[in-house]
Amino acid sequence: xxxxxxxxxxxxxxxxxxxxxxxxxxxxxxxxxxxxxxxxxxxxxxxxxxxxxxxxxxxxxxxxxxxxxxxxxxxxxxxxxxxxxxxxxxxxxxxxxxxxxxxxxxxxxxxxxxxxxxxxxxxxxxxxxxxxxxxxxxxxxxxxxxxxxxxxxxxxxxxxxxxxxxxxxxxxxxxxxxxxxxxxxxxxxxxxxxxxxxxxxxxxxxxxxxxxxxxxxxxxxxxxxxxxxxxxxxxxxxxxxxxxxxxxxxxxxxxxxxxxxxxxxxxxxxxxxxxxxxxxxxxxxxxxxxxxxxxxxxxxxxxxxxxxxxxxxxxxxxxxxxxxxxxxxxxxxxxxxxxxxxxxxxxxxxxxxxxxxxxxxxxxxxxxxxxxxxxxxxxxxxxxxxxxx
Ligand SMILES: Cc1cc2nc3c(=O)[nH]c(=O)nc-3n(C[C@H](O)[C@H](O)[C@H](O)COP(=O)(O)OP(=O)(O)OC[C@H]3O[C@@H](n4cnc5c(N)ncnc54)[C@H](O)[C@@H]3O)c2cc1C
Numbered sequence: 001x002x003x004x005x006x007x008x009x010x011x012x013x014x015x016x017x018x019x020x021x022x023x024x025x026x027x028x029x030x031x032x033x034x035x036x037x038x039x040x041x042x043x044x045x046x047x048x049x050x051x052x053x054x055x056x057x058x059x060x061x062x063x064x065x066x067x068x069x070x071x072x073x074x075x076x077x078x079x080x081x082x083x084x085x086x087x088x089x090x091x092x093x094x095x096x097x098x099x100x101x102x103x104x105x106x107x108x109x110x111x112x113x114x115x116x117x118x119x120x121x122x123x124x125x126x127x128x129x130x131x132x133x134x135x136x137x138x139x140x141x142x143x144x145x146x147x148x149x150x151x152x153x154x155x156x157x158x159x160x161x162x163x164x165x166x167x168x169x170x171x172x173x174x175x176x177x178x179x180x181x182x183x184x185x186x187x188x189x190x191x192x193x194x195x196x197x198x199x200x201x202x203x204x205x206x207x208x209x210x211x212x213x214x215x216x217x218x219x220x221x222x223x224x225x226x227x228x229x230x231x232x233x234x235x236x237x238x239x240x241x242x243x244x245x246x247x248x249x250x251x252x253x254x255x256x257x258x259x260x261x262x263x264x265x266x267x268x269x270x271x272x273x274x275x276x277x278x279x280x281x282x283x284x285x286x287x288x289x290x291x292x293x294x295x296x297x298x299x300x301x302x303x304x305x306x307x308x309x310x311x312x313x314x315x316x317x318x319x320x321x322x323x324x325x326x327x328x329x330x331x332x333x334x335x336x337x338x339x340x341x342x343x344x345x346x347x348x349x350x351x352x353x354x355x356x357x358x359x360x361x362x363x364x365x366x367x368x369x370x371x372x373x374x375x376x377x378x379x380x381x382x383x384x385x386x387x388x389x
Pocket of ligand 1 (some may be wrong): 192
């Protein structure tokens, strides 16, 4: 039996599109498919990503997807006390909006960002199918057979390796028998409003404290054109209320309520974020997992764009190198991807998971609030050992 492609990537989010681009660039025949008809929509992301994350993963910075430049952070305790790190003040010779200065990061429009990444992949030779949903995967004679519904047509596509980049609700890993279950106690339920009428000035504002967002945090991010994202994530097992009730409470009763009094809600966006450890096994025969599908999400911040881009780069390069030199697609050979990923990102993510778990094991809410505030402040401080992930 002959393969139709070397690699089929399921899911064209940041993880999948990046994997596809790097694999194709190195000469592999790659198919990238996504069940959506419009990538990134409906939006389920605030879109905050560091400049470093884009550069490190060879994403050219483009006005096509940037909504707002970010210059630093303001981290709040539940009481309103805060620590601000504004790189425009800290390193004015490097950061700012004047000629020769750069931002620290961006808020991107996920619809445009995901389309941009997919287009870059396509321009590097990747074939793309939208409205193409993977339904099942089987292994036959050493190849993966992916059953796909493209519009109303069913296709059976043969390839050497499938990349599961199908996000939080990943099914592909399950089909291969991997343990992909997320504990209810580690799944943050997130909701955000895109608003008009709320001031923000180039900083990502993060509001910690059980009172506002049990198990997670609230945020205020500038969105460009005078719009602002106000949102939060909560762990449902830590509260009898849902994310919407918490967001309502935060808008009406928090120390920021005066600032929110003229807020007009323009869009409502939501989704789940895994605040768990990375999957212990991110590979199987003819399969590797990338991004949210492998729970490669920062368990302290919930950020998953940088980690998905980085995992995609590692996966694409690994596949290119491996498939050009070997026809062994066994789980054992695929495990080398996880080894590479562990060395670059995985070890740090496990450390962050341990830190996060030790905070949320504390029974005393005041002590826990203080520990989370301190951890978040340190995480976003200029000296943080973690700030590059
Ligand atoms: C409210 C909210 C706010 C967030 N804010 C931020 C933030 O500010 N910064 C940050 O870094 N992260 C943020 N995140 C997390 C971030 O959105 C994810 O971690 C990131 O999108 C993961 O990228 P991915 O490529 O792994 O998966 P996704 O972006 O989820 O992409 C998966 C793709 O797979 C496709 N797919 C799924 N199943 C199939 C199938 N069977 N067949 C074909 N296609 C399929 C989907 O359509 C989708 O396009 C936020 C998340 C939420 C919910």
